Amino acid sequence: MTRVALYPGTFDPITNGHADIVQRAARIFDRVIVAVAHGTSKSVCFPTDQRVVLARVVLADVPNCEVCRFDGLLANFARERGARIILRGLRAVSDFEYEFQLAGMNRKIIPDVDTIFLTPAEQYQFISSSLIREIAALKGDVSAFVHPAVAEALVKRYA
Numbered sequence: 001m002t003r004v005a006l007y008p009g010t011f012d013p014i015t016n017g018h019a020d021i022v023q024r025a026a027r028i029f030d031r032v033i034v035a036v037a038h039g040t041s042k043s044v045c046f047p048t049d050q051r052v053v054l055a056r057v058v059l060a061d062v063p064n065c066e067v068c069r070f071d072g073l074l075a076n077f078a079r080e081r082g083a084r085i086i087l088r089g090l091r092a093v094s095d096f097e098y099e100f101q102l103a104g105m106n107r108k109i110i111p112d113v114d115t116i117f118l119t120p121a122e123q124y125q126f127i128s129s130s131l132i133r134e135i136a137a138l139k140g141d142v143s144a145f146v147h148p149a150v151a152e153a154l155v156k157r158y159a
């Protein structure tokens with residue numbers, strides 16, 4: 001049986017924390033699908049296609065990882081792709097409540113899929129896409145937290 005893990009998110013933009021989670025998952029599962037959400041209720045900084053391209057650049061050296069966009073319900077996408085595992089990252093206790101609720105809801109919708117959580121290395125635990133966007137918008141240096149291609153895209157975006 002091929003174990004496929006689906007890692008959904010907005011990835012607006014992908015950070016070193018996300019990449020750390022993917023690298024860890026790639027050692028555990030046969031295949032990791034990074035699923036970039038299109039049409040989320042959040043207002044985004046980068047359009048979906050650019051978020052996908054940036055994630056592909058960042059994760060280019062992870063051979064068993066694939067990046068694609070998805071529309072609509074995650075449960076439907078998981079079924080379509082034959083994934084039995086939803087992967088999420090947990091940084092702090094503050095992530096827990098939302099993630100717990102999401103995992104519970106997904107279990108109701110698609111009971112044969114389990115949510116698995118991984119924690120990033122310590123140095124990535126404080127990184128969030130929203131803080132990265134905020135720093136970049138204020139012309140701060142985000143190069144310690146994201147891949148150079150992402151840093152460059154942020155500079156252009158907020159020029």
Ligand code: ADP
Binds near residue numbers: 010018095126127
């Ligand atoms: P969402 O908008 O659904 O939270 P994100 O793109 O922000 O999606 O993140 C996708 C997943 O990655 C979530 O499970 C989130 O908790 C996790 N994540 C975000 N930042 C980090 C980080 N620095 N380290 C580990 N996991 C992270």
